[in-house]
Amino acid sequence: MSIENTFLKVQGLSKSYKTDAPPVFEGINFEIERGEFVCIIGHSGCGKTTILNVLAGLEEASSGTAIMLGKHIEGPSLERGVVFQGHALMPWMSVLQNVCFAVKSKYPNWSKPQIIDHAKKYLALVGLVNAENKKPSELSGGMKQRVGIARAFAIEPKMLLLDEPFGALDALTRGVIQDELLKICKQTHQTVFMITHDVDEAILLSDKILLMSNGPNARIAEIVINTLPKGRKRASMHHDSMYYPMRNHLVDFLVNRSKDLQMKGAKGELDGYSPVIVLPGIDTPEM
Ligand SMILES: Nc1ncnc2c1ncn2[C@@H]1O[C@H](COP(=O)(O)OP(=O)(O)OP(=O)(O)O)[C@@H](O)[C@H]1O
Numbered sequence: 001m002s003i004e005n006t007f008l009k010v011q012g013l014s015k016s017y018k019t020d021a022p023p024v025f026e027g028i029n030f031e032i033e034r035g036e037f038v039c040i041i042g043h044s045g046c047g048k049t050t051i052l053n054v055l056a057g058l059e060e061a062s063s064g065t066a067i068m069l070g071k072h073i074e075g076p077s078l079e080r081g082v083v084f085q086g087h088a089l090m091p092w093m094s095v096l097q098n099v100c101f102a103v104k105s106k107y108p109n110w111s112k113p114q115i116i117d118h119a120k121k122y123l124a125l126v127g128l129v130n131a132e133n134k135k136p137s138e139l140s141g142g143m144k145q146r147v148g149i150a151r152a153f154a155i156e157p158k159m160l161l162l163d164e165p166f167g168a169l170d171a172l173t174r175g176v177i178q179d180e181l182l183k184i185c186k187q188t189h190q191t192v193f194m195i196t197h198d199v200d201e202a203i204l205l206s207d208k209i210l211l212m213s214n215g216p217n218a219r220i221a222e223i224v225i226n227t228l229p230k231g232r233k234r235a236s237m238h239h240d241s242m243y244y245p246m247r248n249h250l251v252d253f254l255v256n257r258s259k260d261l262q263m264k265g266a267k268g269e270l271d272g273y274s275p276v277i278v279l280p281g282i283d284t285p286e287m
């Protein structure tokens with residue numbers, strides 16, 4: 001596939017915050033196809049948020065490129081909607097104003113009622129209709145996060161970048177919003193890059209999962225293809241014969257393999273390394 005046809009292509013990405021310390025991550029290569037739902041998992045501090053910020057155009061990589069639809073990502077764009085790990089709402093604006101502000105930036109020619117209608121549709125989706133006039137300081141952590149989700153969805157971006165978007169939600173709300181996210185993504189063929197620490201969330205939502213080794217010198221160690229059939233349901237997916245091979249593979253990586261690769265990387269033994277592509281339960285190579 002040529003670069004122009006690839007939705008997103010990340011090549012040779014590395015990031016160093018300090019010149020006298022090893023890079024946080026290096027040699028990061030992966031692609032995302034249009035309509036794909038990609039999750040990234042790795043231990044705290046390996047650089048997931050930094051990669052997401054590079055894709056958002058909010059952070060510059062030390063080397064390497066990120067190309068979306070044939071164009072280098074060089075700054076923020078309304079083509080990409082971001083849900084931040086912290087909610088990043090504007091504290092002086094109400095819930096509704098926070099979402100409307102984003103909608104107006106994306107659709108500057110829309111009338112005020114049109115903007116409000118659109119914003120309310122997405123606030124309803126995350127169950128916040130009754131909180132629309134509240135300020136962020138009056139909301140719980142989970143509610144703030146839901147406003148961030150509504151705001152990112154409301155600009156109808158070509159790519160959604162989600163940094164642990166459900167981390168502060170209780171299990172019930174989390175489940176409802178996961179289902180909504182799946183529904184919207186199916187309807188709109190939304191392309192998503194999502195950071196999560198929750199392996200079950202990744203199995204439920206993703207088409208493929210990028211596994212990062214520990215930092216510093218972190219890498220994308222494996223690209224795991226989700227072998228569970230589409231149309232997964234939270235309540236029943238653990239009955240699928242592919243569920244445990246998939247889950248065990250991800251947990252084994254986090255518990256064991258993520259460290260081994262970090263040590264090899266730190267010794268400079270991974271030059272020209274390419275991530276292994278794994279289909280758990282179908283074709284699981286010895287690691
Ligand atoms: N602005 C910065 N200046 C210096 N170091 C930074 C900066 N931002 C991040 N780092 C460092 O880079 C590393 C990766 O940070 P990052 O936030 O990308 O990790 P993460 O994988 O998202 O972790 P978590 O799962 O805890 O959110 C960490 O060691 C962090 O301390």
Ligand SMILES: [Mg+2]
Nearest residue numbers: 048049085163
């Ligand atoms: Mg992070």
